[in-house]
Amino acid sequence: MPELPEMEHYKQLLEQTIKEKTITEVKILREKSINVSVSAFEKRVVSQQVTDIERKAKHLVLHLSSGDVLLLHLMLGGWMFYGLEGPDRTVQVRLSFGHHHLHFIGLRLGYLHILTESEMVQALENLGPEPLSDNFSLDMFIEKMHRKRGKLKTALVDQQFLSGIGNRYSDEICWQAQVLPTRSVNELTKIEMTNIFGAIRTILPKAIKLGGYMNEKFMKDDRITGGYLPHFHVYKQEGEACPRCSHPIRRSEISSRKTFYCSNCQY
Numbered sequence: 361m362p363e364l365p366e367m368e369h370y371k372q373l374l375e376q377t378i379k380e381k382t383i384t385e386v387k388i389l390r391e392k393s394i395n396v397s398v399s400a401f402e403k404r405v406v407s408q409q410v411t412d413i414e415r416k417a418k419h420l421v422l423h424l425s426s427g428d429v430l431l432l433h434l435m436l437g438g439w440m441f442y443g444l445e446g447p448d449r450t451v452q453v454r455l456s457f458g459h460h461h462l463h464f465i466g467l468r469l470g471y472l473h474i475l476t477e478s479e480m481v482q483a484l485e486n487l488g489p490e491p492l493s494d495n496f497s498l499d500m501f502i503e504k505m506h507r508k509r510g511k512l513k514t515a516l517v518d519q520q521f522l523s524g525i526g527n528r529y530s531d532e533i534c535w536q537a538q539v540l541p542t543r544s545v546n547e548l549t550k551i552e553m554t555n556i557f558g559a560i561r562t563i564l565p566k567a568i569k570l571g572g573y574m575n576e577k578f579m580k581d582d583r584i585t586g587g588y589l590p591h592f593h594v595y596k597q598e599g600e601a602c603p604r605c606s607h608p609i610r611r612s613e614i615s616s617r618k619t620f621y622c623s624n625c626q627y
């Protein structure tokens with residue numbers, strides 16, 4: 361599932377392609393991907409200008425000139441493609457901007473909902489703080505960790521605890537901080553928590569800068585998207601040598617989530 365860096369990268373791409381453009385046509389090929397009838401969706405979306413694009417956790421919010429918003433969550437397997445023609449895949453939703461089209465693909469659990477601003481705020485009200493926000497400090501992180509129970513991995517991917525971190529980056533964060541994801545949050549030292557916070561603040565911005573891990577291009581000549589893929593140290597690297605100590609990377613499950621780590625240099 362795309363996480364904070366992938367969605368932030370998409371936000372930047374959408375700012376370059378559709379911001380301040382007017383939606384000229386809508387095609388809904390899978391009605392389950394939207395939240396109202398096709399005709400109601402068209403009525404509220406066609407002829408609207410995309411005035412702003414925001415990322416909140418793993419969601420994108422497309423603000424329309426009417427004041428309504430389109431709330432996007434790609435969930436597992438969802439991605440976007442922009443261009444004169446579509447990709448060679450089944451498209452669930454297509455928004456047109458004159459001759460160019462924004463395609464939404466792989467929206468099985470993912471969705472594009474038309475909401476009022478207050479409905480959107482309500483839909484996202486339980487999300488935890490954004491880990492890269494200027495307002496989110498090390499002291500706040502430690503304070504939250506002191507009140508949290510359970511395993512570190514489970515805490516990092518809990519969207520009510522922190523926004524935007526998922527299965528992949530949580531493993532990378534634990535590896536970078538040299539802390540085992542299986543540890544209980546309440547037994548972590550202040551130094552370990554500081555290292556985890558530091559890893560969050562290093563890995564996520566680097567992943568954004570390099571274009572995240574999505575395999576699929578956003579546009580025909582896109583050479584940026586997916587640039588972080590070669591930089592994963594532990595995720596899906598089971599049996600490979602740990603880049604820090606050469607010990608084989610191990611895999612286990614924590615609350616039925618695949619977890620990858622080095623049992624030799626993570627403690």
Ligand SMILES: [Zn+2]
Nearest residue numbers: 602605622625
């Ligand atoms: Zn290691």
